[in-house]
Amino acid sequence: MNSFFKTAALFFLLTSEAGAQTFDIQTGHEMKRIAYSAKAGVEVFAEASDGKWCEDILNLKIFAQDETAFKDTALNPLMAKVALVLNSECPAALQAVIDGYSANTLVFQGSASATNNWKPEKGTLKVKIRQLQAAAANAAVSKDGFPVKEWAPPAGKQRIVAHIDPQTALEYRIYSKDKNCSILYTTDKPADKIKDWFIGVGRNSCSENLIYGRAEVSVFNEKGNLETTLDGYFTEGRFTGRKNLNVVLLNRYGAGKNNQILSYLIDSDPELRIHYLGYLKSSRNRRTGFYSPWAGCSPFTIAAVTENEELFLENTVTDNILRTAESFADIFCQGARQMKFFATTVPQGIPGMDIPETVRKNPDETVDPESQLIYAAVLERKPGKKWKIVSDKTQNLAKLRENARRAEDLREHQLMMADYNELTKSDYLGRLAYMIGVDRIDTLPAMLTAAAITQKPVRVNMLVNVASLGLDKAWVGWPAEFLITQTSGLLNKPGWHIVSGSLRLMTPEERKQHKKTDPFTAGVLELSSAAACEQEACGEVADLIGLIRRRHEKPNWLPYHAPYKQEDEL
Amino acid sequence: MTKSMWVAVTILFLLFTACGVFMVLLQKDEEEKNIHYFLTRNRLNTAISYRDLSLSVSDVAVLKDVSVRLNDLPGLTNNIGEFSVHHYKESNHIAARLSFSAEKVDFRLVDIARILKKSDENVIETLAYFNPSADILNYPLYAVLLAGCNTISADVKGDYSYSPAAKKMTLAADISDNCLGRWKISVSLNNISNAQQGQLILAFKHLVQKGSPLTDLKKFLDGAAVTSLSFSYTESALVNGYKRYIDTLYLRQPDTPSPAEPDNRDIQKIVSYLSFSNAHRQRNADIAQTIAAFIKSPDKISFQSKPGKEVPLRVLNGTFLRRVVDLLLRLDTTVTLEKSTF
Numbered sequence: 001m002n003s004f005f006k007t008a009a010l011f012f013l014l015t016s017e018a019g020a021q022t023f024d025i026q027t028g029h030e031m032k033r034i035a036y037s038a039k040a041g042v043e044v045f046a047e048a049s050d051g052k053w054c055e056d057i058l059n060l061k062i063f064a065q066d067e068t069a070f071k072d073t074a075l076n077p078l079m080a081k082v083a084l085v086l087n088s089e090c091p092a093a094l095q096a097v098i099d100g101y102s103a104n105t106l107v108f109q110g111s112a113s114a115t116n117n118w119k120p121e122k123g124t125l126k127v128k129i130r131q132l133q134a135a136a137a138n139a140a141v142s143k144d145g146f147p148v149k150e151w152a153p154p155a156g157k158q159r160i161v162a163h164i165d166p167q168t169a170l171e172y173r174i175y176s177k178d179k180n181c182s183i184l185y186t187t188d189k190p191a192d193k194i195k196d197w198f199i200g201v202g203r204n205s206c207s208e209n210l211i212y213g214r215a216e217v218s219v220f221n222e223k224g225n226l227e228t229t230l231d232g233y234f235t236e237g238r239f240t241g242r243k244n245l246n247v248v249l250l251n252r253y254g255a256g257k258n259n260q261i262l263s264y265l266i267d268s269d270p271e272l273r274i275h276y277l278g279y280l281k282s283s284r285n286r287r288t289g290f291y292s293p294w295a296g297c298s299p300f301t302i303a304a305v306t307e308n309e310e311l312f313l314e315n316t317v318t319d320n321i322l323r324t325a326e327s328f329a330d331i332f333c334q335g336a337r338q339m340k341f342f343a344t345t346v347p348q349g350i351p352g353m354d355i356p357e358t359v360r361k362n363p364d365e366t367v368d369p370e371s372q373l374i375y376a377a378v379l380e381r382k383p384g385k386k387w388k389i390v391s392d393k394t395q396n397l398a399k400l401r402e403n404a405r406r407a408e409d410l411r412e413h414q415l416m417m418a419d420y421n422e423l424t425k426s427d428y429l430g431r432l433a434y435m436i437g438v439d440r441i442d443t444l445p446a447m448l449t450a451a452a453i454t455q456k457p458v459r460v461n462m463l464v465n466v467a468s469l470g471l472d473k474a475w476v477g478w479p480a481e482f483l484i485t486q487t488s489g490l491l492n493k494p495g496w497h498i499v500s501g502s503l504r505l506m507t508p509e510e511r512k513q514h515k516k517t518d519p520f521t522a523g524v525l526e527l528s529s530a531a532a533c534e535q536e537a538c539g540e541v542a543d544l545i546g547l548i549r550r551r552h553e554k555p556n557w558l559p560y561h562a563p564y565k566q567e568d569e570l
Numbered sequence: 571m572t573k574s575m576w577v578a579v580t581i582l583f584l585l586f587t588a589c590g591v592f593m594v595l596l597q598k599d600e601e602e603k604n605i606h607y608f609l610t611r612n613r614l615n616t617a618i619s620y621r622d623l624s625l626s627v628s629d630v631a632v633l634k635d636v637s638v639r640l641n642d643l644p645g646l647t648n649n650i651g652e653f654s655v656h657h658y659k660e661s662n663h664i665a666a667r668l669s670f671s672a673e674k675v676d677f678r679l680v681d682i683a684r685i686l687k688k689s690d691e692n693v694i695e696t697l698a699y700f701n702p703s704a705d706i707l708n709y710p711l712y713a714v715l716l717a718g719c720n721t722i723s724a725d726v727k728g729d730y731s732y733s734p735a736a737k738k739m740t741l742a743a744d745i746s747d748n749c750l751g752r753w754k755i756s757v758s759l760n761n762i763s764n765a766q767q768g769q770l771i772l773a774f775k776h777l778v779q780k781g782s783p784l785t786d787l788k789k790f791l792d793g794a795a796v797t798s799l800s801f802s803y804t805e806s807a808l809v810n811g812y813k814r815y816i817d818t819l820y821l822r823q824p825d826t827p828s829p830a831e832p833d834n835r836d837i838q839k840i841v842s843y844l845s846f847s848n849a850h851r852q853r854n855a856d857i858a859q860t861i862a863a864f865i866k867s868p869d870k871i872s873f874q875s876k877p878g879k880e881v882p883l884r885v886l887n888g889t890f891l892r893r894v895v896d897l898l899l900r901l902d903t904t905v906t907l908e909k910s911t912f
Contacts, residue, residue, distance in 0.1 A: 428821060445815045446697040449715045453683045454690040463821065479818040518718065537821055 031061065034089070035082050040074065041065035044082055046090075054090035062100045062108070070100045070108035075120050083118035168254035170291075173237070174199050174219060181206035183217055183230070184237040186282055186291040188257050196222035210237035213244065228290060238262070240280070241293030247332070250277065251348060255355035258284045262294060263347060263354065266302065266328050274306040274321070277347055278332060279354045297333035299378075303353055304343040312343055312375045312398035322377065326387045339387065343375035343398070352376070374398045413557070416548050420559045423544055431541040432463055434551065436498050436531050444479050447503050448523045457504040460525070463538060466494045480521040483514065487527050496533035502526045598623060601631050617641075617778035620653070630654050636672075641778055643685050648677040661734060664764060665771070668730040675724045683711055702816050702830075707891060717811035719749035737762050738797075739770075751806035752910075758798035759791075760880060766790050795882040799875040799901055804910040805868035813865070832862040844895060860905045870910035875901035 032053040035044040047059035060082070068074060086093050098120060100108025112118045164171060172194040175182040181201045187194065200218040201211060211217065211234040221227045233244040247264035254260045259281065266276035280296035302325045311317050325341050342353040350373055351357045378393040423431055429441040442460040451458045466484070467477030474484040474491050483506075484491065484499065491497065506514065506522035516522035534540045541547050549557050571579075602623055609615040621635035636650040651674030659667040687693050696705075697712060706713045724747035732739045739762045746752040766789065773786035816822075816830035827833075832840065840858035845851055864871045881900040886893040 429819075440698055442698055443815075443818050445716050445718070445818060446700055447694075449680075449712070450694045450697045452680045452715075452720075453687060453693050455684070456690065458694055479821075537823070 034060075034085050035078075037078065037081075040069060040078070042069050042078060044078070054092060056092055056094045058086075058090070058093050058096040060096045060098045062098060064100065064102050067102045067107050069102070072120075075100075075108075079112055079118050079120050086114075086118065163251045165251070165253035169252045170254060170257060170260060171252065172197075175209075176201055180209065181211060182209050182237055183211055183219075183234065183239065185219065185239075186260055188284065188289070193222045197227070210234075212236065230293075232293060235294070239293045241295065243293075243295065243297060245280065245294070245296065245332070247278065247280075253348065258286070259356055260284075260291060261348070261354045266332065267324075269324075272306070272311060272321070273308045274304045274311075275347070276325070276328060277303045277305055278328070279303070281354075297336045299338035299340050300329045300333040300336040301340045301353060302328060302342070303347065303350070304341070304375075305345070305347050306343065306374070307345055309345075309374050309398045309401070312396060313402055318375065318396075322379070322387075322389075326379070329387075337381060337383075339379040341375075341377045341379060342373065345372045345374065370397070412552060412554070416552050416554065416557055417559055419548050419551070420544065423547070428541065429463075431544070431547060432498060432538055433461065435538065435541050435547055436461065437551070438500070441498070442503075444482065444503075444521065444523060448505060448521070451503055451505050451523070457502040457526070459501075460503045461498060461500045462503075462525075463496070463498055463533075465496050465537075466491060469494060476525075481516075482521060482523045482525065483510075484525045484527050487530075490527050490530045493532070496535075496537055497530045498533065498538060499525065499527055499530045501528040605631065605633070612775065614775070614778060630656055638778060641776065641780055643682055646677060646681055646685060648675070650675050664732065664734055664767065665730070666732055666734075668728070670728050672724075672726040675722070675726055677722055679711060679715055679720050679722060683715065686711070702812075702819060707889075713812065714750070714808065716815045717808050718814070719747075719808060719811065722747050722750065724750065732762070732767055734764055734767070739767065746804075747806070749807045749811075751808050752802075752804035754800075754802045756798070756800045757796060760795040760797045761882075762790075762794055766792070766794065791883050793882075793884065795880050796875075796897060796901065797880045798877070799897070799903065800873065802870060802872040802908075804870040809865065809868040831866045837862050844899065850899075854899075857905045860907060864907055870908040872906050872908060873898060873903050874906070875903045 030048045030051070031045040032048045033043060034046045034053070036042065042062060042064045045061045045063070046053040047061065049055075062069070062078070064070065069078070086096075093114060095113045096111060096118070098108065098110045098112060100110075110120045112120045170186055170188050172185050172187065172191065173182050174185045174194070174197045176199050181199070183199055185194075185197075198220050200220065202216040202218075206212075213233060215230075215232075215234055217230040217234075217239070219227045219230065230239045232239060232241045234240065235245050235247060236249065250263045250265050252260070252262045260283070262280040262282075264278050264280065266278050268275045278296055279301045280294040282291045282294050284291050304321055304325070311321065321343070322341060325339065329336050329339050340353070342350060344350050344353065348354050353376075373395070374397055376393075376395040376397075378390040379387040380390055381387045419434065423434060426434070432441045433439060438461045440461065442458075442462050444462065447458050447460045447462075462479075464476045464484075465478035466474050467481075468475050469487065469491060472486060472488045474487045474494075476482050476484060484501075486501075491499075503523050503525050506516060506524055510524065511517070511522050514522070545557070545559065548559075549555055605623065606615070609618060617639045619637050620633040622633075624632045624634065631654070633653040634651070636653045638648060638650070640646055640648075650672045653670070653672045655668070655670045657667050657669040658665070683693075696709060697716075700709070700712060700716065702713075724745055727742075727744040729740070729742040737760065739759045740756070741759070742754075742756040744752070744754045769786045769790035772781065773783040773790060775781070776783045776786055813828055813830040817828050820829040822828055837855075837858045840861060841851070841855050844854035844857060860871070875898075879901045881897055883897075885900075886896050888896070
């Protein structure tokens with residue numbers, strides 16, 4: 001026994017050996033021993049997070065002296081005892097993911113659930129699915145969750161329920177005669193006929209009224225004639241042919257009636273804020289009218305759905321994410337030769353990823369799929385070899401956008417520098433003109449003279465100090481006393497403004513009425529726009545950097561100066 | 571005196587009066603014929619018109635409400651209230667002396683600007699980007715308009731005398747207007763040949779006839795030398811108006827120095843400019859200070875050349891302003907400020 005505990009202690013201390021799957025505890029996680037058997041040489045630990053181990057989904061680690069402890073004959077009684085502990089100390093627990101170790105090596109992976117009286121089930125895929133469900137559930141309930149474009153894996157601690165799009169997904173549920181069993185069948189036949197269809201099931205027992213696993217299903221049409229026979233594997237009632245795909249379905253939808261798509265959740269990485277999704281496809285045979293079994297391994301298509309576009313700016317991070325995708329390919333599609341990897345901001349609707357390349361964007365849609373795509377790559381491998389990127393099919397739109405953004409930033413910076421250099425030489429009126437985005441600021445005498453010579457109103461922009469406001473008019477106190485009309489909604493307070501409008505000379509009647517003797521100050525401005533100054537005489541333009549920042553909406557911009565080159569350095 | 575004597579005196583008085591009136595009418599008719607002949611002979615009759623002619627006791631003919639159609643400004647509305655020729659004398663068919671005056675020479679500068687404009691856009695552009703120092707010489711008309719002067723009603727006096735034998739000519743003008751102020755200039759020229767004198771007459775003719783007065787003036791001054799120059803300007807509203815425009819242009823706030831008034835830096839610039847071809851730095855500094863003082867408080871400024879100086883115009887080079895400045899300096903001109911009574 002001592003040797004066992006020494007082994008267990010050593011387990012926590014020793015580093016991994018080459019080729020061995022060793023126990024790995026994430027940072028901040030600790031272990032709580034919930035059961036042990038000295039006789040059998042077994043200890044059961046529950047992984048705890050922040051001191052709390054009792055969750056709806058438990059991660060159990062079983063350390064045994066030898067592998068025989070994980071045979072059904074030994075494990076079933078052990079789990080029965082564990083169940084007693086869980087029922088008393090953690091009644092909230094509903095599922096458990098079980099990792100079994102012997103001699104520091106992971107030798108067993110399985111799961112158990114309260115609904116099945118904690119009877120252990122063996123299988124890495126099943127374990128993985130449970131883990132994914134747990135991760136997704138945790139991600140969905142975490143305080144700061146990470147929805148992507150307002151999308152997140154469906155919340156729900158027990159199970160993720162697939163969403164079916166009734167508009168595009170051509171799917172019908174067809175029952176056996178006794179209504180105990182059913183499949184989800186894809187066909188473009190009319191619904192009023194399908195409702196009379198039925199199935200005959202061989203070599204399978206149904207669970208929750210849907211066929212799981214290996215089965216031979218005969219589909220009969222409304223006339224009682226055999227329509228087709230589905231001989232192979234089923235996932236939640238959907239026929240997957242010879243591939244036993246056990247996945248957590250997310251969405252089911254179609255891209256036209258010829259292409260049906262089914263997405264499933266592979267993993268959620270809260271640290272990198274990525275949801276990994278896989279896709280199954282079923283295509284309609286135009287000649288026979290039948291749909292192919294659901295397939296997702298040739299090629300294996302995976303999407304990293306994230307808004308964290310910066311991840312793909314660093315090659316090392318991108319490589320790590322690709323390696324993660326490769327490991328998912330090994331789990332879900334061992335033996336796949338080609339993998340299509342996409343990084344997107346949306347879980348669906350990307351040509352080449354889930355919908356066919358030929359499907360063009362709906363003209364009514366305002367979002368360009370290209371803008372939602374971050375990265376795309378095709379990887380291939382030969383038997384027994386590592387995955388390799390097919391270089392000519394790689395698109396790093398994140399980098400392209402970043403480069404474009406940097407180029408745009410540089411261009412704008414150059415523009416701002418040009419503005420800065422120009423404005424340092426510009427006078428006060430030049431700066432005022434820049435502030436409001438006009439060519440120039442005019443002076444009253446000059447423009448009234450121009451109006452007198454041309455005998456037409458002149459379009460002007462002027463700095464004025466409004467002295468008083470009247471009904472739809474105002475009198476200016478500076479630069480001279482003149483009238484502004486049509487002020488309603490444009491001028492609502494006295495003070496310094498930059499006004500724009502049409503300036504004309506007063507008529508002789510107006511001059512007489514307003515007692516204006518000097519014709520070149522007797523003007524009337526018909527106002528078209530007005531901007532109030534922040535300081536007296538718009539003194540804020542003295543802050544040149546602030547002026548440029550406001551104009552370009554770059555609050556943190558700073559000018560740089562090229563290093564001064566000494567003549568003797570030449 | 572008896573009754574018959576009273577009757578005789580009255581009849582004589584009436585006879586003399588009738589004779590006087592008859593003689594005046596005859597003289598007026600003669601004068602009108604002379605003027606008409608003069609205008610026709612010089613082909614001015616289509617360009618100059620007048621409403622009335624009067625004769626004063628001193629036999630000075632006064633034309634009233636004269637209107638002139640200028641060659642380069644067709645359609646310019648103008649009116650001269652009275653135009654009088656006080657003296658006219660010829661020597662060997664060459665005009666040796668002329669003295670004239672014109673009262674109430676009325677026109678509007680904006681009308682001139684309208685006639686001379688290239689396009690509306692050009693006018694707006696020029697005025698919007700008007701440089702208050704450099705463009706005074708480039709666009710003097712706009713500068714005067716920006717100073718607030720438009721309606722002109724000037725009194726003009728002119729004197730001309732020429733001695734063909736001595737080749738000497740003296741020209742003097744005295745122009746005064748309520749807005750433009752009073753401008754007095756007198757210049758004596760040496761080495762003026764008969765042909766050059768003819769060019770001057772042509773220059774005046776070409777104001778109303780086809781031709782280039784500027785070319786004529788250039789030919790007139792070719793080879794001439796200035797022996798005396800006096801100039802004075804008395805402010806009315808022109809300088810102050812222009813200063814007001816500059817204040818507006820540079821957003822001058824109340825109780826702050828006017829940007830139009832030269833500061834020490836500007837005075838130094840004027841000194842540097844004056845010293846370009848002259849070594850009299852102290853005198854130049856005094857001139858600059860005087861000009862600055864005048865701009866600051868405009869009243870009357872006078873330029874008077876030193877007697878005995880003579881400057882051939884051909885030695886002057888550069889821009890118009892440069893030549894004028896050079897001329898003043900070579901004539902050893904003194905600049906003084908005076909109190910005016912204008």
